[in-house]
Amino acid sequence: MEADWKIEAERLATLEDYRLLDTPREPVFDAIVRQAAAGADAPIAMISLIDDRRQWFKAALGVDHREDPIDESICAHAIRGDALFEVPDASADARFAHFPAVARQGGIRFYAGVPLTMKNGARLGTLCVIDTERRDGLDAEERELLERLARRTVAAFELARDMHRDETLPADPAMADERVWLDQALSLMARASSALDRVEASAALAHLEQAIVTVEARRATL
Structure with missing residues (x-):
């Protein structure tokens, strides 16, 4: 059909x-x-x-x-x-x-x-x-x-x-180093944080904010 x-x-x-x-x-x-x-x-x-x-x-x-x-x-x-x-x-x-x-x-x-x-x-x-x-x-x-x-x-x-689709990133995702992945993670978590904040999901937001702190700390060591 x-x-x-x-x-x-x-x-x-x-x-x-x-x-x-x-x-x-x-x-x-x-x-x-x-x-x-x-x-x-x-x-x-x-x-x-x-x-x-x-x-x-x-x-x-x-x-x-x-x-x-x-x-x-x-x-x-x-x-x-x-x-x-x-x-x-x-x-x-x-x-x-x-x-x-x-x-x-x-x-x-x-x-x-x-x-x-x-x-x-x-x-x-x-x-x-x-x-x-x-x-x-x-x-x-x-x-x-x-x-x-x-x-x-x-x-x-x-x-x-x-x-x-991002021309600033390696054509093969497997070739991206750890900093690239951490930057991607931070960007996505920031968007998720904003979405959770809009619906006042405070418990989930607190967990996510702690994860952001952890990833930022790891990013700073590179």
Whole structure:
């Protein structure tokens, strides 16, 4: 249908705009998948990005490859909605049971993925955890952690895009030194502080102001 085609075209255009595909691994995203796997007690976790033919992993733990065809991607189903997408047992799910990664011995059973939704509403991929054992689902604490880590992933993507657009900064965000990142952090926290002040969120504002002091002190030592 034309509306669906238009939404998908806009999603793919957004993915291209963020310039994330086929980029080197970065410590910030590697740390996120480690936390996701540990928090959900899962052997596999990944940040996947979905284009028109594949899912590509910006970061992954527990797998030894960087991409899969889109027609073998559970994540491609997960990005169709806004909420956490769970599959208790992929081998018993007609949508996925025939996927090679599911059908093989010791293959995917449990899947939980949170769509990575950008500012314009485009869902570029997921942060997901996978188990080779069936599960009923994530508990409330595991769900909250995965959703929080997904928000961190999106924030890191947004920051990387902003740096690409800033001609005063290195073309490759990985080449920016610590001072550049601290300056970015201070700028963003100042904006957040102003927003919190407008709604009189005094407790959150106090925590943020302490964080600003800490970052400023570190910046001063460089």
